[in-house]
Amino acid sequence: MENNSVMKINNPVKMNLDDMVPSQIVSELDKYIIGQAKAKRTIAVALRNRTRRKRLPDGIREEVFPKNIIMIGPTGVGKTEIARRIAKLSNAPFIKVEATKFTEVGYVGRDVESMIKDLMGSAVLMVKKELSEKNEDAVKARVEERLLDLLLPSVNASRDKFGEDVAKVRELTREKLRKGDFDNTEVEVMYSRTPKSFEIGVMGASPDDIQNAMNNITDLFRNAQNRGKKHKITIKKARELFTEEELDKSVDQEKVVDLAKERTEQMGIVFIDEIDKIAGAAKSSGSPDVSREGVQRDILPVVEGTKVSTKWGVIDTSHILFIAAGAFHVSKPSDLIPELQGRFPLRVELDDLKAEDFFRILKEPENAITRQYRELLGTEGVEVEFTDDAIRRLSEIAYEVNSTSENIGARRLYTIMELLLEELSFSANELKGQKVTITPEYVNERLSDVVGNQDLSRYIL
Numbered sequence: 001m002e003n004n005s006v007m008k009i010n011n012p013v014k015m016n017l018d019d020m021v022p023s024q025i026v027s028e029l030d031k032y033i034i035g036q037a038k039a040k041r042t043i044a045v046a047l048r049n050r051t052r053r054k055r056l057p058d059g060i061r062e063e064v065f066p067k068n069i070i071m072i073g074p075t076g077v078g079k080t081e082i083a084r085r086i087a088k089l090s091n092a093p094f095i096k097v098e099a100t101k102f103t104e105v106g107y108v109g110r111d112v113e114s115m116i117k118d119l120m121g122s123a124v125l126m127v128k129k130e131l132s133e134k135n136e137d138a139v140k141a142r143v144e145e146r147l148l149d150l151l152l153p154s155v156n157a158s159r160d161k162f163g164e165d166v167a168k169v170r171e172l173t174r175e176k177l178r179k180g181d182f183d184n185t186e187v188e189v190m191y192s193r194t195p196k197s198f199e200i201g202v203m204g205a206s207p208d209d210i211q212n213a214m215n216n217i218t219d220l221f222r223n224a225q226n227r228g229k230k231h232k233i234t235i236k237k238a239r240e241l242f243t244e245e246e247l248d249k250s251v252d253q254e255k256v257v258d259l260a261k262e263r264t265e266q267m268g269i270v271f272i273d274e275i276d277k278i279a280g281a282a283k284s285s286g287s288p289d290v291s292r293e294g295v296q297r298d299i300l301p302v303v304e305g306t307k308v309s310t311k312w313g314v315i316d317t318s319h320i321l322f323i324a325a326g327a328f329h330v331s332k333p334s335d336l337i338p339e340l341q342g343r344f345p346l347r348v349e350l351d352d353l354k355a356e357d358f359f360r361i362l363k364e365p366e367n368a369i370t371r372q373y374r375e376l377l378g379t380e381g382v383e384v385e386f387t388d389d390a391i392r393r394l395s396e397i398a399y400e401v402n403s404t405s406e407n408i409g410a411r412r413l414y415t416i417m418e419l420l421l422e423e424l425s426f427s428a429n430e431l432k433g434q435k436v437t438i439t440p441e442y443v444n445e446r447l448s449d450v451v452g453n454q455d456l457s458r459y460i461l
Helices: 022-030 037-054 079-090 114-134 136-151 153-157 164-179 207-226 235-250 253-267 289-304 338-342 355-363 369-378 388-404 409-420 422-426 440-452 454-460
Strands: 069-072 094-098 186-190 230-234 269-273 307-310 313-316 321-326 346-349 383-386 435-438
Touching: 022 037, 022 079, 037 069, 037 079, 037 321, 037 346, 079 094, 079 269, 079 321, 094 114, 114 136, 114 235, 114 253, 114 269, 114 307, 114 313, 136 153, 136 164, 136 186, 136 235, 186 235, 230 235, 253 313, 289 338, 355 369, 355 388, 355 409, 369 383, 369 409, 369 422, 383 388, 388 409, 388 440, 409 422, 409 440, 435 440
Parallel strands: 069 321, 069 346, 094 269, 269 321, 383 435
Antiparallel strands: 186 230, 307 313
């Protein structure tokens, strides 16, 4: 099921991917994705092979390339969620791109190399966050001292004169600061932040690169004008600014880039969605075949292994894992150019979701949508319970609507659940302290009229 859940089940023990065998990887994916055993096995082996490659002697390691994968299946059956979960599992840089966003070289649009630039960018943020967290306590302490200096300028100036009394005042202020008593207090802060890097490259640059360069120029002049001026901001905002500054100071930027570059080249994952939309057989789409084929030919060298220039340096794409996905309703993988097909040797077809799959999706995953709604309404003091029979009825409705109208897979559950609980969500504040049990009768009362009217269901469900 393709969704993001903000609900977290109590801090699970994080496993090291290098220690996990394929069956354990599949077990981890089972926590969030129902069914699709074949796809999970293929992904698990691909991940395990990356671990095996690390253990090879230097001479042969560079000769072992990732086996890229094409996942075939309708929308909403778990393609994106599988890719997203393996990225989290492997703690690897990951980006999702849509093939339709790229245009052939020479046309206005994003060039295919931007996916590698974005991947490296995500790796830099990932590594920077990891290194910053190691210094979190020290950073927090320095930020606190800077905030106290803002709140107690006169006391700080008199520290030597008054000694112990000043220390007591500072500690009392510190306690209040930690409680948030000063969050809305305004203080004057000197503006001093400047861009960490300033790079302009126009020769061969994409429109995105040129736009970023222009933004850098604007920021540079704006910062130059503001430098030396004081601005009134709240302590809450000052804490955010100081934290960002201190985190930057605490991290070796060169080390961040080096680690991010290695992680991108050796463990990066690029998920290319809607690759079927650039296959050559879709005559009715209205796009010229030459344009779609042009995009494929531009993607080819990146997947084969090439050097891509980024503002952090040159990235070798040879060992990045590419996972492509598409519904292939009006085209098939063999409609891709032969060279590109050869770079995706592994193909796995995902199954359509049945009523039993919907039942399991609503009950079993750690981020199940029924759990999400229970937690959301629980914040209003309303206890919501779904009976198994009610969940089964919801599953039957989802399957029936998908069968008789557009099949959007597990995404159908979002629409159905929202319609089912619309009234309850609207009036939850008036039901504080009550328990609401969702039964088959409750489901039928809220949904049967819509499901029975096929014309209406096309627009509502």
